Amino acid sequence: MQLSSRLDELKPGVFHALFERRTRLLARGRTIHDLSVGTPAFLPDPHIVSALSGAAADPREYGYAMSELPELKAAIRGYYADRFGVGLSDSEVTAIHGTQEGMAHICWAICDPGDVVLVPDPGYPIFTDGPRLCGAEVVSYPLFEEKGYVLDFADLSPELCRRAKVIVVSYPLNPVCARADAAFYRELIVFAEKYQITVIHDAAYADIAFGDEPYPSFLSFPGARDVGVEFYSLSKTYNFTGARLAFLLGNERIVQALATIRSQIDYGIFLPIQKAAVAALTGDQSGVRARCRAYQEMAEQLATGLAACGWPVRTSEGTMFLWSGLPYGYRDSLRFTLDLMEETGVIVTPGSAFGARGEGYVRFALRTDPVELDQVIAAIAAKRGQLEKLAAADRVQEENR
Ligand SMILES: Cc1ncc(COP(=O)(O)O)c(C=O)c1O
Known part of the structure; x- marks a missing residue:
């Protein structure tokens, strides 16, 4: 065989x-x-567990969800507005079974076989495996300890930048535990505009960032939504890893493209999990x-x-x-x-x-x-x-x- x-x-x-x-x-x-x-x-906090278990006790919650509950979209939009100062419309948000799953599928929506995707090295493995699974050519960009593990755009050759279609970026970055500053994000957007590269920013640890200021969303920088999207996961923020819920947010065309791909392979997230996510996002922080x-x-x-x-x-x-x-x-x-x-x-x-x-x-x-x-x-x-x-x-x- x-x-x-x-x-x-x-x-x-x-x-x-x-x-x-x-x-x-x-x-x-x-x-x-x-x-x-x-x-x-x-x-997970008790109010999250009780929202999940209350909904799971109701037999009517066991059908296909098909898509997000309106209150789930409202909850993540409210969270992004309050926490990051980012306003989003419903069509700029889609829910997924965790960022891992979203990263595994997003390149099906953006790339054709052979398109070049830039990923960090060191970096989280699905950044490489996701694009590879859809036939993209993955090229890693180097991160250096002496540069604080923040991408230095001068380390990318113009020839590679012209070939690249997508760049995956994530801060605070697993595994190297590094943050990037506002200047980096502004430069990233200028870079993406110059070379017409789509940015995928994974914000899995935006709420586990150390320092005086809360960590920003990539989407809070001017122009970000024109060039890219952000994954935000409930896994680590709310100790929700096994429940599997995250979002893709930002550029409407990309968000809707991923939603279209996923509509062929999935029938939505278990309703009690959606309700628990609403409790997490709207409850005591x-x-x-x-x-x-x-x-x-x-x-x-x-x-x-x-x-x-x-x-x-x-x-x-x-x-x-x-x-x-x-x-x-x-x-x-x-x-x-x-x-x-x-x-x-x-x-x-x-x-x-x-x-x-x-x-x-x-x-x-x-x-x-x-x-x-x-x-x-x-x-x-x-x-x-x-x-x-x-x-x-x-x-x-x-x-x-
Ligand atoms: C950088 C990063 N992105 C994504 C994930 C997976 O997140 P999720 O549980 O939402 O699939 C992890 C999990 O460790 C991670 O470290």
Whole structure:
């Protein structure tokens, strides 16, 4: 049987390999601290759970939704107006089963096979896999730690810019925990206008950004709506990851094009989930701000603890992660991840899972609490010497190869 050659393009997810090892360690009775997958340890606020469970108790809510409830569109429009100062019409908004799904489908609406899509490296994997699945040519643009992981347009050749049809941008950026400033977004819009490139901005962590000012929406910058769209997900803001709900907002032609594609492959989002999303977007937002502070405190606690173990870490500017170079002389992020897991029971994600430029780094997901974080730091401190020895042995082996 001959399956699609598309499958050849998809790398087996590193999370599955880590999960298998995790299962083996657990079977041996080991204590595990799993800081790999980015699903929050926080729970959704009670008013969100009760909206979902109340609606789910009503048998009339089980039919095909077909499209968004008017009150869901009103809720996200109200949220964008209050939180970001962005006014949107109903036709500039469509709901999707999470940004992951939206990113997997949006290029079907924008690209033809062979069109060039620019994606960040390091970056979130669906930015690459989504466009590839529809036959687009994916070209990664480099992000440098010394430039704060913010795209420097001078690093893109004019020839590449002329060929590109779409650019995917996302800040605060998973996995590198970097923000971009207003000047960057203004330059992005000028760049997109100059080269006629469509911007897809993923704002998954707009509400988990550290600093004095709340993080802006890309759509709040003049001209943004003429050149692009933004994904906004409820997953991390409201600890709603499993419920699957996000939006595409902005340029009406693109939003409607995605809605048309999705109308052929989907019959709408389960109504109780839509009702819970309305409760989330229109209800008390104090929990959102409290969790953002809690993520910042955890990032600082972990960075301080690791520094004390001789492992300096870049300061996080946002997201629910911490990004760090490899310690103790390690060079291979998967090798280090496996040794760390075996020695300490702490599971992180190797940076190589986020692109070639992620090699040499690892990502911690802050899906934990301060007490467990202290245990993580203690476990690493206790095994520092052993990890240094393993790294040295690894280097000798590499040199002899
Ligand atoms: C940058 C980024 N975009 C999108 C997603 C997926 O979001 P959703 O749950 O809405 O599919 C994630 C999840 O970790 C993410 O980190």
